[in-house]
Amino acid sequence: xxxxxxxxxxxxxxxxxxxxxxxxxxxxxxxxxxxxxxxxxxxxxxxxxxxxxxxxxxxxxxxxxxxxxxxxxxxxxxxxxxxxxxxxxxxxxxxxxxxxxxxxxxxxxxxxxxxxxxxxxxxxxxxxxxxxxxxxxxxxxxxxxxxxxxxxxxxxxxxxxxxxxxxxxxxxxxxxxxxxxxxxxxxxxxxxxxxxxxxxxxxxxxxxxxxxxxxxxxxxxxxxxxxxxxxxxxxxxxxxxxxxxxxxxxxxxxxxxxxxxxxxxxxxxxxxx
Amino acid sequence: xxxxxxxxxxxxxxxxxxxxxxxxxxxxxxxxxxxxxxxxxxxxxxxxxxxxxxxxxxxxxxxxxxxxxxxxxxxxxxxxxxxxxxxxxxxxxxxxxxxxxxxxxxxxxxxxxxxxxxxxxxxxxxxxxxxxxxxxxxxxxxxxxxxxxxxxxxxxxxxxxxxxxxxxxxxxxxxxxxxxxxxxxxxxxxxxxxxxxxxxxxxxxxxxxxxxxxxxxxxxxxxxxxxxxxxxxxxxxxxxxxxxxxxxxxxxxxxxxxxxxxxxxxxxxxxxxxxxxxxxxxxxxxxxxxxxxxxxxxxxxxxxxxxxxxxxxxxxxxxxxxxxxxxxxxxxxxxxxxxxxxxxxxxxxxxxxxxxxxxxxxxxxxxxxxxxxxxxxxxxxxxxx
Numbered sequence: 001x002x003x004x005x006x007x008x009x010x011x012x013x014x015x016x017x018x019x020x021x022x023x024x025x026x027x028x029x030x031x032x033x034x035x036x037x038x039x040x041x042x043x044x045x046x047x048x049x050x051x052x053x054x055x056x057x058x059x060x061x062x063x064x065x066x067x068x069x070x071x072x073x074x075x076x077x078x079x080x081x082x083x084x085x086x087x088x089x090x091x092x093x094x095x096x097x098x099x100x101x102x103x104x105x106x107x108x109x110x111x112x113x114x115x116x117x118x119x120x121x122x123x124x125x126x127x128x129x130x131x132x133x134x135x136x137x138x139x140x141x142x143x144x145x146x147x148x149x150x151x152x153x154x155x156x157x158x159x160x161x162x163x164x165x166x167x168x169x170x171x172x173x174x175x176x177x178x179x180x181x182x183x184x185x186x187x188x189x190x191x192x193x194x195x196x197x198x199x200x201x202x203x204x205x206x207x208x209x210x211x212x213x214x215x216x217x218x219x220x221x222x223x224x225x226x227x228x229x230x231x232x233x234x235x236x237x238x239x240x241x242x243x244x245x246x247x248x249x250x251x252x253x254x255x256x257x258x259x260x261x262x263x264x265x266x267x268x269x270x271x272x273x
Numbered sequence: 274x275x276x277x278x279x280x281x282x283x284x285x286x287x288x289x290x291x292x293x294x295x296x297x298x299x300x301x302x303x304x305x306x307x308x309x310x311x312x313x314x315x316x317x318x319x320x321x322x323x324x325x326x327x328x329x330x331x332x333x334x335x336x337x338x339x340x341x342x343x344x345x346x347x348x349x350x351x352x353x354x355x356x357x358x359x360x361x362x363x364x365x366x367x368x369x370x371x372x373x374x375x376x377x378x379x380x381x382x383x384x385x386x387x388x389x390x391x392x393x394x395x396x397x398x399x400x401x402x403x404x405x406x407x408x409x410x411x412x413x414x415x416x417x418x419x420x421x422x423x424x425x426x427x428x429x430x431x432x433x434x435x436x437x438x439x440x441x442x443x444x445x446x447x448x449x450x451x452x453x454x455x456x457x458x459x460x461x462x463x464x465x466x467x468x469x470x471x472x473x474x475x476x477x478x479x480x481x482x483x484x485x486x487x488x489x490x491x492x493x494x495x496x497x498x499x500x501x502x503x504x505x506x507x508x509x510x511x512x513x514x515x516x517x518x519x520x521x522x523x524x525x526x527x528x529x530x531x532x533x534x535x536x537x538x539x540x541x542x543x544x545x546x547x548x549x550x551x552x553x554x555x556x557x558x559x560x561x562x563x564x565x566x567x568x569x570x571x572x573x574x575x576x577x578x579x580x581x582x583x584x585x586x587x588x589x590x591x592x593x594x595x596x597x598x599x600x601x602x603x604x605x606x607x608x609x610x611x612x613x614x615x616x617x618x619x620x621x622x623x624x625x626x627x628x629x630x631x632x633x634x635x636x637x638x639x640x641x642x643x644x645x646x647x648x649x650x651x652x653x654x655x656x657x658x
Contacts, residue, residue, distance in 0.1 A: 173376045176343055177434075179363045180370040181390035182441065191389070195380040 033250065040244050053240035065238065069245060072230025075143040079226060080212040082147035084205045087158045090151070092201065095159070096193060099166050100175055113159035116152050121217035124149065132222060143224045153218070154211045158204035165200025206256045213249060292320035292477035293354045293444035295340065301348035302335055302501075309335045311501035312349070320475040322468065323506075324488035327498035328524070333481045336498070337447050340479060342366045353445060364393075366445075369438030369476075373450040375430045377422040383409065383433045384418035390441040408436040411470060428459040435467065439474065446471070446478045452487065460484075464491050485525055489513065497521050519640050522564045529570070529610050531563040532642065540639070543607030547583050547632055551639040560642040569636040570612035572601060575627040583632045585610055589624050603630050 013021070041049040056062055091113070098105045116124070128149050139145050171193060178188040194201070216228035227249065235242035295317040302310035309332045317323050325333040338344040340351055342363030350357050358366055369390075377386050387405035396404070409415045412432040422430055431451055438446060448467070452460040468491040471478050482488050488495050489509040496506040497520070505517040516522035523530070533542035535555040540547045540563055547563060555561065575586050587605025599619035603610045610630045614622070622628060 169379065170374060170376070173372055173374050174378060176363075177370070177372060177376040177378070177437075178389070180341060180343070180368060181437065182364050182393035183389075184362075184364055187393060191392075192378060196378070198380075 033247070036243050036247055040240055040247065042240070053244060057241060057244065066234070066241065068225065069227070069230040069234050069241075072225050072227045075225055076213050076227035078144050079147050079150060080209045082144050083150040083154055083212050084208050086147060086151035087154060087204055087208050088201070091155065091158055092162060092197075092204075095162050095166065096171075096189070096197075100172060110159070110163070113155045117156040121153070122221070124153070125218055125221040128218070129222070143219075143226065146219060146222065146224050146226070147212075149218050149222075150208075150212050150215060153215070154208040157207040157211060161203035161207055162197065162200040165197050165203075169196050171196065203260050206260050210253050210256050213253065292318075292475050294319055294352070295445055295477055295479070296352040297336065297340065297349065298352065299349040300336065300339055300346050300351060302332075302339055302344060302346050308501050310339065310346070310349075313498075313501070313503055315496060315503060315506070317477055317479065319477055322471050322478045322480065322491065322493045324492035324495045325479060325481045325498060326483065326485055326488040326495055326524075328483060331498040332501040333483075333498045334449055335501075337449055337479055337481045340445070341368055341370055341447050367441075367443050368445045368447055369441065369443035370447045371431065371434045371438050371449065371451040373453055375422065375427065375434070375454070377425075377430050377433055377437075379422050382419050382421055383414060383425065386422075386433055387437045387440050389437060394441065404440055405436075408440040409433070411439070412436045412466070426459075427455050428463055431455065431463060432466075435470070439470070439476075444477065446476045448478065448480045450482055451480075453482070453484070460487070467491065489525075495525075497524060499524070516564065516638065519562060519564075522638065522640065527567055527611065529563075529565040529567060531565065531610075533561055533563055535559045535561055543585060543605075545583075545585060547637070548634050549632075549637045549639060550635055551637070555639065562640045562642050563632075564638040564640060565610075565632050566636065567600060567611045567613040568598070569633045570610060571631040571633075572603070572612045572614050572618075572622060572628050573631070574622070575629045581629075581631075583634060585630045585632070587628065587630065589622055589626045589628055592619060592622075592624055601628070603628055 040053050041051070043050040043052070057066065094109065098109050132145070132149075135145050135148065174192050174196065175188045178192040179185075183191060213227060215226065216232070219226040220229050220232075227245075231242050231245055231249075234245070295315075297313050297315040300310050300313040301308070311332075313332070313336050315323070315325075315336070325336060327333045335344060339346045342358070342361060342365075346359060349359075351359050353366065377383070378389065381389065384402070384405050387408055388401040391401040391404060406415060406418060409418060412435055414429060414432050414436065417425060417429065417433070422433075425433065434451070451467070452463055455463065464487055467480075480488070480492060489512070492509065494506055495509055495512045497504045497512065499520045505512065505521045507515075507517075512521065512525050516525060516528075519530075522528050531540075531542050531547070533540040533547065535541075535552050535557055536546060537557065538546055539549050539552050540561060542563065549563060552561070585603070585605065585608045587603040587608040587610065589601050590604050591602040593600040593602075594616065595613070597616060598613040599616045601612045601614060601619065601622065603612060608630075610632075612630055
């Protein structure tokens with residue numbers, strides 16, 4: 001008896017248990033989203049349902065109502081691109097360099113990259129406000145400059161994604177093999193390291209995009225317009241359209257995560273002996 | 274593991290006298306104040322296969338990495354064909370290297386892995402494919418061109434790594450414990466193939482291993498390293514039969530180590546005079562270590578009385594079955610000897626039997642005890658079995 005109990009402890013849950021857990025967790029996510037979706041079809045105080053709120057988005061007559069939102073979306077896309085560029089140009093080479101040449105700095109880099117997750121956005125803004133007063137005088141007040149702040153907020157996520165990949169592949173031996181075969185450092189980087197970091201780079205990029213698209217606090221407190229701040233403004237005049245765009249952004253984020261998972265599975269299968 | 278058929282040397286690889294002369298002269302390397310290489314001197318002739326043998330931490334891999342250019346040395350010279358390459362980066366040294374861990378690029382197929390070195394040398398695609406196919410054929414993997422590393426066994430991966438190292442026709446081939454991750458049967462099979470290919474190509478080869486059986490069986494010469502220095506270098510037979518230092522004697526094969534004092538007519542040990550030829554030239558009273566291989570010790574039942582000339586008397590305390598021979602441990606008054614006797618004969622000498630162990634007069638080696646005699650923690654696997 002005690003043996004059977006002991007064998008059950010820590011064992012994989014049964015199929016029925018798994019299904020129940022999955023359904024409960026699924027409902028927690030699905031119910032609010034379904035409620036949002038249902039809300040977008042409501043016909044207002046008159047009662048009943050209508051497609052008018054969805055079709056209204058494409059109505060040229062109402063385009064002016066959404067112009068600020070379109071600006072916000074455009075800004076968010078630019079911010080996502082610049083933030084990913086910062087991750088790829090600054091963080092990635094630093095991590096590769098530390099991993100291959102300065103392994104003693106690995107802990108230091110890890111701490112630096114993880115710290116932003118412990119700092120609330122509001123605190124970050126308080127610290128960044130004087131910095132941005134200088135940034136504005138040098139680079140102007142364009143929204144894309146927010147990417148410098150976002151580059152900090154995405155650090156923990158991007159670092160983890162790349163580090164997981166670096167840790168899974170013996171990059172030191174591979175780069176030594178590449179060099180012994182006649183490749184210089186740049187060619188080793190291009191032909192050996194980056195292809196084997198593909199999964200980590202893609203995951204870091206997509207997670208950065210997801211974080212940037214969902215960011216509200218920093219943009220709002222620094223008086224910039226991005227998708228989330230524009231959605232909030234729109235919600236004050238047209239709650240239905242705001243919810244529609246919130247749903248659409250959720251779908252985009254979901255698709256991004258699905259893509260990361262698929263890429264991860266594909267590479268994971270390939271690297272399994 | 275796919276059975277491998279020996280194939281003739283492909284045209285793209287068959288070049289006479291392709292091997293280079295390699296010399297390491299007083300090479301020194303420190304790691305954070307710790308001396309890893311302490312004046313290593315090594316000379317390898319063109320086409321020669323040298324095994325660098327030694328226990329973990331002796332500096333053998335560091336020496337190989339210094340030769341490859343993966344480690345910068347702190348002193349000394351490394352000459353390839355007479356040219357000092359100390360300041361030449363690894364990618365310009367024209368060496369081929371096989372690593373201990375599987376180092377195939379996981380994002381490339383076996384064929385693409387082999388082509389890699391040729392791509393770096395800007396060889397055309399068609400030529401690359403032809404040479405890669407030929408080299409894979411040489412290692413018996415011509416049917417695995419399109420497979421990724423994870424689709425190959427460990428032995429196959431190391432074959433591809435060997436082909437990848439050879440396809441650029443390097444003048445020096447460096448192998449860093451390439452078989453240590455493989456199982457015993459594949460190891461034996463692959464080491465023989467490495468030797469066959471090396472002989473076919475005539476490429477100068479440095480092979481690092483801690484497996485003495487591997488080193489003795491495939492190499493022209495063996496260099497034993499200890500404490501960052503080369504203790505002795507010689508042919509496998511020389512290393513086994515005439516170790517020059519106590520460490521080499523202890524490390525290669527199994528050895529009886531009998532401490533004694535040189536006296537008239539031999540060496541006094543455990544109340545017996547061992548008549549050993551080498552003792553004649555030693556000063557009387559010198560403390561020496563008598564080294565005797567277990568297989569040269571003859572064992573008979575003791576017929577009462579003390580030991581005769583070169584005879585040590587004791588009891589068999591353990592028997593270890595080693596296949597064709599059985600190893601007897603014999604303990605007596607001041608006597609501690611191991612002897613390998615034919616297994617059939619060992620049946621008549623069970624544990625507890627009083628025996629006389631007769632040491633050979635000619636086969637024994639004498640080393641002065643003035644030298645620091647190192648102790649090796651793990652008993653090495655007997656060589657030559």
